[in-house]
Amino acid sequence: MSQATQRRRYALVGTGNRGTTMWGRELLNGWSEYVELVGICDVNLMRAERARTMIGSDAPLYANFDRMMAELRPDLVIVCTPDDTHDDIIVRALEGGADVISEKPLTTTREKIARIRDAEARTGRRVDVSFNYRFSPTASRIKELIEEGAIGDITSVDFHWYLDNQHGADYFRRWHAFTARSGSLFVHKATHHFDLLNWYLDSDPVEVKSFAQLLHYGRNGPFRGPRCKLCPHKIECPYYLDLAADPFLDALYEDPSTVDGYVRDACVFREEIDIPDTMTATIRYRNNVQVSYSLNTYMPIEGHHIAFNGHKGRIELRQFEKQPWTEPPADKILLVKSFGGGVERIWIPHEPGGHYGGDNRMRDMIFKPGSNDRLRQRAGSRAGAMSVLCGIAALESAREGGTVEIDPLAVW
Ligand SMILES: NC(=O)c1ccc[n+]([C@@H]2O[C@H](COP(=O)([O-])OP(=O)(O)OC[C@H]3O[C@@H](n4cnc5c(N)ncnc54)[C@H](O)[C@@H]3O)[C@@H](O)[C@H]2O)c1
Structure with missing residues (x-):
């Protein structure tokens, strides 16, 4: 068997900071002898596109996880989405025949834990949790x-x-x-x-x-605004974040926020x-x-x-x-x-x-x-x-x- 066929074919789901760095760029830089990135999935395709460039990959992009699983049949799925979405993706990955590495926390509720444990037992696949x-x-x-x-x-x-x-x-x-x-x-x-x-x-x-x-x-703050970029309290707020000063975060989150409204600099003093x-x-x-x-x-x-x-x-x-x-x-x-x-x-x-x-x-x-x-x-x-x-x-x-x-x- 050639070395290329021995590498684990993995799909990355969730191309925020963690997915793009730890399980994208860094993994391919240091461990490409053992893994091959075959697909990238994110519900926000603009972020996925930018992440793919940062990772330095030409893997195909998907917004639809099930389509990616059906077309690529990866050996391994690495889950880097928000915590409340982990269970759905983990269960569908296991059912699609892949092992899983889930970012921590594994999930957020007792019911979701039971779903994941049940799917793992049923499919005989393995779930790793990244307790670094x-x-x-x-x-x-x-x-x-x-x-x-x-x-x-x-x-x-x-x-x-x-x-x-x-x-x-x-x-x-x-x-x-x-x-x-x-x-x-x-x-x-x-x-x-x-x-x-x-x-x-x-x-x-x-x-x-x-x-x-x-x-x-939250509600303890002396003032609040919609997000740092638009905030009238920039000068006096010790938590003011200038996203534009960080080219990596800015590229990954600012323009892509026009797709889904997910801003990286929402106010830490939001009432809700x-x-x-x-x-x-x-x-x-x-x-x-x-x-x-x-x-x-x-x-x-x-x-x-x-x-x-x-x-x-x-x-x-x-x-x-x-x-x-x-x-x-x-x-x-x-x-x-x-x-x-x-x-x-x-x-x-x-x-x-x-x-x-x-x-x-x-x-x-x-x-x-x-x-x-x-x-x-x-x-x-x-x-x-x-x-x-x-x-x-x-x-x-x-x-x-x-x-x-x-x-x-x-x-x-
Ligand atoms: N092990 C560690 O020390 C460590 C450090 C940082 C983050 N994390 C974990 O990594 C995960 C991601 O964190 P982050 O900061 O990169 O989050 P993030 O919000 O920056 O990125 C999450 C990405 O997932 C995408 N997404 C949301 N729902 C999706 C779905 N259903 N299918 C596909 N994509 C979807 C979003 O569009 C976004 O691009 C979290 O679970 C977090 O706890 C772990």
């Missing part, structure tokens, strides 16, 4: 330490994630700002964090108690925004670990803090991503042993690429034959589902009060 944070060098090292028993059995985790007022605000400019589209950031964003916890702890969450409020964006921006949750795991979690979306810093507390010690990481001071080009994990065992400072150099190098490592794991998954980093639909179930339960707890149980059997 599992592959970051710091996460990999922490997982090794936990598995080596460096701090004994873990009893609790402190986990706090900070989005800065650029990255955090971005979720309030677009479809993510509506629970019906993203499941809220407890699903859309925290799916990464809940998945990290599930994977680190090798257990399932069983109950969640949370609080979540909209305290900064209905997701929380400030969230905390307490989670109990099946193995009795207790987790204290928070997510904030308007900080002057970006990064996270995680600490694992065990019978024999503590593992701690403060991961710096952006802050108004300089940090060394490496991350420091502190391994502190109880009873006078002292401290070990484990330095992990930064790796190039998105998500601390996790994006590249994940693509290697998925596409390079014979990759050794000794830390069980490659995530499937069960992992995708469990982290979303935790987010759904957290949102329910915040909105309705009380503790919400997560019953995986309800969707299995």
Whole structure:
């Protein structure tokens, strides 16, 4: 068999930023030995056309997913559309005989999870979920330490994630700002964090108690406009986004917005925004670990803090991503042993690429034959589902009060 016929023939669905970069241009630049892009689908053909040029491909464009599946019969479909559309596309891809890589979150509701899990079982195809944070060098090292028993059995985790007022605000400019589209950031964003916890702890969450409020964006703003480009408050608004200053985003979103009205710079202070921006949750795991979690979306810093507390010690990481001071080009994990065992400072150099190098490592794991998954980093639909179930339960707890149980059997 020639090398060209061994490559996986993949179709890309959704040509926004993520599809165009991670699963388009970058994938073809680094992994073309293993994959061949055979088709590109987006309901907005102007965006798809521009994305195809940016990717550097001559694959045919489709607005109709089913037609693409019927004509091209791809081996693999990579789903990069808004979260609430993932389930339909995943199910139709599986039924069309393809494996799937779904961007996170797998989906947004319990019913949609059940549909995807059912289709996967019925068709015998595989769904991967792109949990790139599992592959970051710091996460990999922490997982090794936990598995080596460096701090004994873990009893609790402190986990706090900070989005800065650029990255955090971005979720309030677009479809993510509506629970019906993203499941809220407890699903859309925290799916990464809940998945990290599930994977680190090798257990399932069983109950969640949370609080979540909209305290900064949306109706809290002092003024608002339709979108930054047309806003009378450009001068005084700290969230003013000049899309034209970013040629990549401008080309991908501005002219194509004339096709579907999807603007990239909608006002972060729109009255109708209905997701929380400030969230905390307490989670109990099946193995009795207790987790204290928070997510904030308007900080002057970006990064996270995680600490694992065990019978024999503590593992701690403060991961710096952006802050108004300089940090060394490496991350420091502190391994502190109880009873006078002292401290070990484990330095992990930064790796190039998105998500601390996790994006590249994940693509290697998925596409390079014979990759050794000794830390069980490659995530499937069960992992995708469990982290979303935790987010759904957290949102329910915040909105309705009380503790919400997560019953995986309800969707299995
Ligand atoms: N793993 C990560 O760290 C990471 C990072 C960024 C984004 N993401 C995920 O990637 C996905 C895409 O994010 P984005 O920022 O590129 O979104 P986006 O809104 O910029 O792009 C989505 C694209 O999908 C198209 N689309 C919408 N409905 C469609 C349908 N039914 N069929 C075909 N195309 C359709 C839109 O026209 C748009 O071009 C989301 O699920 C997001 O959560 C993951």
